[in-house]
Amino acid sequence: MTPEKQPGNTGNRSMKQRLTSLIQEALQPQHLEVIDESHMHNVPKGAQSHFKIVVVSNQFEGLSLVNRHRMVNSLAKPLFDEGLHALALHTMTPEQWQQKGGTFPKSPPCMGGGK
Amino acid sequence: MDVLERIKEQVDNNPIVLYMKGTPQFPQCGFSSRAAAALQDCGVEFAYVNILADPEIFENLPRFADWPTFPQLYIKGELVGGCDITLELHQTGELQKMTAEAAASKS
Numbered sequence: 001m002t003p004e005k006q007p008g009n010t011g012n013r014s015m016k017q018r019l020t021s022l023i024q025e026a027l028q029p030q031h032l033e034v035i036d037e038s039h040m041h042n043v044p045k046g047a048q049s050h051f052k053i054v055v056v057s058n059q060f061e062g063l064s065l066v067n068r069h070r071m072v073n074s075l076a077k078p079l080f081d082e083g084l085h086a087l088a089l090h091t092m093t094p095e096q097w098q099q100k101g102g103t104f105p106k107s108p109p110c111m112g113g114g115k
Numbered sequence: 116m117d118v119l120e121r122i123k124e125q126v127d128n129n130p131i132v133l134y135m136k137g138t139p140q141f142p143q144c145g146f147s148s149r150a151a152a153a154l155q156d157c158g159v160e161f162a163y164v165n166i167l168a169d170p171e172i173f174e175n176l177p178r179f180a181d182w183p184t185f186p187q188l189y190i191k192g193e194l195v196g197g198c199d200i201t202l203e204l205h206q207t208g209e210l211q212k213m214t215a216e217a218a219a220s221k222s
Contacts, residue, residue: 065196065199065200065203065204066194066195066196066200069196069197069199069200070181070182073182073183073184076183077183080183085184086146086184087183087184088146088198088199089197089199090199105199105202107145107146108145108146108148108149108198109145110144110145111136111137111142111143111144111145111147111148112143112144113136113137113142113143113144113147113167
């Protein structure tokens with residue numbers, strides 16, 4: 001029998017906790033924020049589908065934005081199979097984070113596209 | 116034609132392609148909307164594919180460049196990134212340069 005998947009609800013650990021520990025372990029960030037923005041989107045109540053991640057790590061040094069995002073996306077890969085739908089990513093080196101004064105952009109409102 | 120070949124042809128035949136939910140006029144996702152607006156602000160012509168109207172592309176685009184989310188911006192056949200990268204490049208002025216150059220190279 002193939003086990004059924006319950007989107008975004010695997011065991012007792014929330015998607016947010018799992019994203020946090022995956023990134024914490026792999027990137028040893030100076031700063032990490034994982035923000036659940038699912039409520040802002042056209043998803044079933046309680047879904048853990050949309051997250052914003054702000055991550056500041058030395059390991060981004062010398063990497064293009066595409067490659068930084070690829071690093072984070074590949075860490076999150078197993079979670080994309082479990083109901084994770086969107087990751088807004090703000091990836092900075094400690095120097096860039098300082099230049100920006102420790103701020104990051106707001107996410108846009110949902111426009112109903114779903115899926 | 117295989118769907119991955121179809122995508123390959125789209126990104127090769129158009130110097131700038133945005134895969135998005137909805138259209139630049141009627142975007143159906145906040146992230147797609149912002150990416151399209153940034154491109155429009157660059158003032159060059161760009162192609163777009165409404166993935167909500169093409170389920171086959173919707174299903175398969177993530178494995179084309181191993182990128183899990185939408186929108187996706189391609190310039191000169193290369194994945195530039197999603198919404199956040201597009202906006203960041205727009206903010207620094209890099210996107211304007213990249214799109215101008217790509218538009219000029221169109222044969």
